[in-house]
Amino acid sequence: MDVLPDRAARAEFPVGERQLIMKKLIINHDRLKEARDAFARFHFPVVGGVADSGSISLVMGDSRTGKTFGAKSYLGGFPQRPGERGMIYPALLVEMPASGGYRAILENLADAMSIAHTLRMNNSVLTNNILRGLEFHEVELLIFDEVQDVCDIKNPRLASDFKRLMRKILNLEKASIVCIGLPETYGLLSSDKQLVGRGGLQYAFLHPYSWDSDEERKSFRLLCDQFDEGMPFLNKSSLGATATAERLHWVSQGIIGLLKNFLFIAGSLAINDGSIHVDTTHLAQAYDWIKPPQTSFNPFRDDWSKKPDTVVTTAPLTTHDPFAKRKRSAHAQ
Template structure:
């Protein structure tokens, strides 16, 4: 009953607030749980124990599979707290800088530590100050996001400098490091024997959802259902039904970030039309806006059996072939 009343209340909000709900919708899905659990394991290998030190680990995966979101969610579990000498920063999340050499990497790290810096300060001095800052603020877990950007094979010098920085940080024997990035991040780290020697390079790979097994299909359908529950409409849209979820998987490649963006666009169209839920027409319009040039097939309009790539088929009724005007909720 609370879920229904919350949904009805959200549906009656002004359009701008409903748009914000769609944009900021947060779903607790199994990939998020997997990422957070990996970070917890890299941070504190024994539940109820103490934080580990001197090891580097990695979380990798395709773009928009939830890696950065998991890192942010985990960091929020360990907010800054006052200490005897200053603020304690148990988990420090740093976004790496993709251009400009080592200096922007150091500056981003210094900024995350709240350190004052000057352009006249050379890299060696800034590095030493960072090492002291990590000790001073009692950082237990240092997370570098988008790590592949600073270890691009086209910039060998930067890769060497960044790996040297990681080794210096690990030599403090006060904290662990987690590098988050695209799948090549693992190879970047694995090719450095000195880094691999710092803990064996534990890693977790966050994969997109597939449609190849019953378990994966049910997980993706549950994900769609959770999005449906959180959308600000009077009625649910049936996004978790087998036929609709398969189409959503097709347009999103099973990637949660792409799914969220797609449903945001469809939801905005439904709000503009004053509808009580998202319809197939809205989904079709949202896909028409993003489909590649010269692409004709639209999974929310055309016969599903005519899709251009092979995926696991679901039995569809003849009525489900005429989708452009139908409500998703009644599919």
């Protein structure tokens, strides 16, 4: 993880660099630890033991809760290295394609191991090359991201081809698989007895931060404070103070990706203003720019006690429908 220069130095950087600091900020927070711990547990069930093989597990959670970020962070500890016969890829992350069917899944897997493929190669040849490649490159952990896209009940043929491929990989007893997906992925995988039978389908659920318990409030306030610490301003902005954090929780639903987007917008406004920190006017303006058109309440400007009981938000819930609307209960406190 990059070490940030001190506040005063960061605040003096050219605006483009300050913008990039906000964009690239990495926060070492509770949910990231939870995600990394889950990957570690699925990879090495016995601490200090050997990598597991032949088991499938799942990391699921709402969109933007940090699943992919957690996987990449964990994989950073297992870089590829040259072996006697060729490259060794101890752990690989392969994103499932949004389109292109089964062939596109195979091609993404092949690409992850730099296995050449041509259109003249049929699927069964490519599958065999991939299975051989996994052994040859000594892959011990295979992480499939966006699994809900290829296990969709609307496309049963693709789902059954993909599950068959996973069974073939698991049958080699060389690597384990961790799937990443939205919460519905659990149902899509657990209905397959043959898959569940291979390792029991352990799972980890990456929840948004809630505001309903002291412990969660503390964790979310700490998260806000960590963002504050990393922002490129001379002074801190008290983002972790209870009143501000509660409002930040309300606008972000406790989801790190949404919080990061929001603070980026507010921080950009503060840089444009030449401000020494992010203040309430920046937060209020940022919310005006993201709030659903049919709403008027702004938690950074209006009386907090008048907040609506139910919020309709345009926040992305799934990768399929980034503008899906959902109703949720606001903090009923």
